[in-house]
Amino acid sequence: MTYTFPKDFLWGGATAANQFEGAYNLDGKGLSVQDVTPKGGVPFEPGALNPLITDQPTPDNLKLEGIDFYHRYKEDIALFAEMGFKVFRMSIAWTRIFPNGDDAEPNEAGLAFYDKVFDELAKYGIEPLVTLSHYETPLNLAREYNGWTNRKLIGFYENYVRTVFTRYKDKVKYWLTFNEINSVLHAPFMSGGIATPVEELSKQDLYQAVHHELVASALATKIG
Template identity: 55%
Template sequence: MNNNFPKDFLWGGAIAANQAEGAAFEDGKGLSISDMMTAGSINKPRMFTLSLKEDTYYPAHTAIDFYHRYKEDIAMFAEMGFKIFRLSIAWSRIFPNGDDTEPNEAGLKFYENVFKELRKYDIEPLVTLSHFDIPMAIMNKYNGFHNRKTIDLFVRYAETVMNRYKDLVKYWLTFNEINVGVLPTGNLVLGIKPEQDGEVFDSPNNPDNPQVRFQALHNMFVASAKTVVLGHSINPNFLIGNMIAHFTMYPLTCKPEDILLTKEKDLMFNKFCGDVQAKGFYPFYALDYFDKNGIQIEFGPEDEEILKAGTVDMYTFSYYMSFCVSGDSGVEMTLGNLLGGAKNPYLKASEWGWQVDPEGLAYTLYDLYDRYQLPLMIVENGLGAVDNFNEDGEIVDDYRIEYLIDHIQSMNRALNQGVNLIGYTMWGPIDIISGGTGEMKKRYGFIYVDRDNEGNGTLNRIKKKSFEWYKKVIKSNGENLSNN
């Protein structure tokens, strides 16, 4: 196959503030919801605590200390040849309580320094405004986005940072994986306050209220749309996108029941939020879902116009895996990032049970570009694995390289068909704490960070074999994928 990557293709990597920065109590930062999440593992769920507990490890408090080591890390990204680097701003670093009268200058200065450091190496920042880390004070005082006041608080935060960095940042995303809000597990990232401490991703002690959750999601849509309009007024050259957690779904069998069920699940999870943010209105199937489930969304007087005016410039998404859908009980199931499904017998899986499906990425790119006709960017894709040093003191992560080769080839295939794919930021180019489990053991990076699941280690950075491989990929603009 010919190399179809355009000469200005944006190669890079992605991290999030709550999984990398640390410095949770420094320079005026307030607590965020991610600071209240304990460590877990594949067999032990993370816990969310309403107050900090003594003798409890909260991984986000130190993470990998990107806050103090960003110059070293960015230099390594530059050595690989990054064209773009996705990161997020911690809202509680700018407004510690979310509703403060004035922003925290120390927080503003930190990100200014980070963006200038990236610019020094001609790396474009891709900035997520909210990556699962709403200020804890917003949860406590306003019940997150369930309260319409939070819309204005978010827009004021967005206005503050967009004005400050209007000449440093071109690419913006409003909310990370906003479609998680359609699941009961989305309550936390919407800022909805649980009744008591409980499991982060499945809290039987904190029952889900779909009416509250979908109203909060609506308010988040409005906040996103207002931010798009605002951003374009600040700098017409801004490219502002949404961000969707895409879980590609196939029918387990060719039974019509499986096919219809797959379509229904795909629409509500993968398409609903993208449709609102890219098309500017609620689709028919979502309205039908609300009607059948007794959910009544309260629209503000101008919400419809705001959603129409604030559609995104580009569509960005995460892609890690696919799964199957079946109407039959008793089928074998598989795990996933936030969402699992029926096991596909034709696919292998990672150590964490995520099924590996590179062909599914081309399928997804075709599907999304056909639906939206917007520039696409893959802003998360990677393989979480246990990395070990060999007898020569090296990490030979061929498994990661092979995973990425297969997915890059799938991207090339979609580009060959005419899909407008403009960038790829793999997750994450340096080892960070896992959002799902809070572990360090589950590593994605080209750069190893000396830290373990208990928070021990020097935090030293060490290149893996994949570091030099990705450097070669970027230098050749995706043409040289060989693992030699």
Template identity: 45%
Template sequence: MKKVVNNFPDNFLWGGAVAACQIEGAYDEDGRGLSTSDLHAYSTKLDRSNIEKEGGGTLQEIKQMIEDNDSYFPKRFGIDFYHTYKSDLSLMQELGLKAFRTSISWSRIFPNGDEKDPNEKGIEFYDQLIDEIIRDGMEPVITMSHYDIPVNLITNYGGFANRKVLDFFVNYAKVLLERYGDRVKYWIVFNQLNLVPHIQFGSLGLYEDESDNMLQLMYQAVHHQFVACAKVKKMANEISPNALIGTMVADGTMYPATCKPEDIVFTMKKNRMQYFFTDVQLRGEYPQYALRFFNDNNISLKFLSDDEELIKNYTMDYIAISYYYSKVADSTKNNMKPFDGEQNPYLKPTLWEWRADPLGLYNSLSQYWDRYQKPIFITENGLGAIDVVDENNEIHDQYRIEYLKNHIIQVKEAVKDGANIIGYLSWAPIDIVSSSSAEMSKRYGYVYVDQDDFGKGTKDRIKKDSFDWYKKVIETNGDNL
């Protein structure tokens, strides 16, 4: 008989996660080309509680942004990690991280995306970065595509809706596996592959007037990413057999707004269309409920002859999830659009209306484990907040400690139930530019970066109270919360 598990496993990967497009900067150095994230301008008129999309626009608007020299584009500058990565990683080593997740900027390796040969300066930077992560005692967890699609692949090809972009991506992935496969075990192919249509620009490379039927175009692009993942897995088996290739989703599990049967069934259907992304990649085929959804919505996807065989034979090794909040679904107010839901009246709002729900993390982890019986990697979880530096140059972020503690407690509950959870990577261990709002004021880190929403400041790094707290969590393998 199996023994009851009461603690995190000894090899549990406690860590932190960032993204190249939010941290690196140096957007115009060493041959890097413009990417989707470089076109997300900061706005002082931002409505934090209602952010519908991250950048993008019509094709004409995108071309105008490329030529825009007046607006401020924070993700072009990040926190200058491109030049400060050694000292920043030294702080992560002091924190005791066992794993560090970051991404590779596609446009730093292939500036236009469609070149035959990679940019050697970009290759060399990630050689040095990955080596530094390992020297500092951390397992590198690398995302291949995190909202960093070369702009040329959008303006001249139409993004992942175009089958050619799938081939360009596979060529890019092949370079990564061949160059870094001897040092990187954990790979994520696409960040939050299911976070559509909110991030269809950064994730799929689609512009808003690309088609009269954007829903079909979106799911066609997603299909091409499914095939790309399978091809990456196939390549990894040959190039780096010890590599683990994961798919990543933003958790969108919802609760019914009421116990009305209509709300319960509607919520089940919405949740099922969230599981669609992982059903395809972990079970190896398109589920019947998704085919029915496509038929009901006049969506007709184009498959090449070997697409289904690739998806069937090369499923992902693990599921990575991001989790921040939960919502409820109301059959009278909401529709089947992904993530369309209502705020839970039993949960307290933040400035960004992301209502913390630790029990929701336990619920979601349990659902994923029961459904797939595949390893789960929590690759994002954290609290974005306004942090204040006091007169003693200290940041007392007890609110962040409480948020993280309560979520880690629920991760442990899932582990006790038998869920195979690889690790917990909090977002983000150092303050970075926000993905959703392109502001610096929304801070997640254990380390404060003295930089404002327009990139001004000393850039000094200051450890917050949460730094010492998380360090103890790691040292005690989650026993001391």
């Protein structure tokens, strides 16, 4: 028996904004947790509990520049098309849209950037598959609210979701709410923006943060 993929199967690849966009401080973008974790936000030293977190971005944080997709998106998307991509999974950097996470109004320059990316993808017939939150909680929400341990983040996330759903409703059909919610349990700062040192966190703290993200995910689905 021969098995074949359907003609409309979406072949492609995946990225996250914090890994490859670069331009971490341009056009009104705020800082995310990734911008102060040069080693990725999880402990790499034997026996370590907490990740390396810096006060401000440091030159050894390669994510600050990434592959500079922010400026090279046209040539990169052309290469995706050459590879035969039918779908491109990417994430929106929350801090390009709401630099502090709790801002009253969105940053138009950030919204305009993703308009250009989606238009370029459409030119080649590539469907965007957009992750709303992929390990890049706004740093302000980590420092001022202790990230997803705080129920207030549900409201901030809802505001962000409504903004991008409204802006891109005619350009994006496929959305993902969060990348790997369960990773809060082993990488609380990177995944959940939780600033409390790991050794001071209880399982109750971690599972409460997971619960808040799950509620936010359900709310985003309802809004969609």
